[in-house]
């Protein structure tokens with residue numbers, strides 16, 4: 001019943017997913033489970049019965065970065081970085097299920113991923129850019 005986040009960080013040394021609120025409200029601990037995202041702080045590991053992808057699995061360890069990561073950097077979507085691992089996992093998961101999202105879809109897809117720094121606009125722009133929708 002140990003939360004998946006604790007197993008990932010403390011037992012497996014995968015510290016990309018962040019420990020934030022611990023209550024399922026901030027999204028810092030977001031990982032992919034199968035084809036959906038979950039708050040790993042709330043999920044008992046025994047219930048993780050599909051493949052788990054953390055931010056470490058989004059791009060090869062020696063690079064290059066995933067296009068979503070590149071877009072976040074290019075569009076100023078990264079400030080303190082605390083939310084970014086969860087944002088990356090959520091954006092990648094969103095774009096896999098909908099490769100051609102509009103802004104409203106991106107914003108809805110990032111519901112639950114809290115960012116205290118950026119005001120979200122640059123993150124949304126980055127997600128749209130990663131989908132090939134660079135804004136003028």
Ligand code: FES
Nearest residue numbers: 020021022024041
């Ligand atoms: S640490 Fe899991 S949602 Fe905040």
Ligand code: FES
Nearest residue numbers: 080083115116117
């Ligand atoms: S960049 Fe600081 S919380 Fe999002």
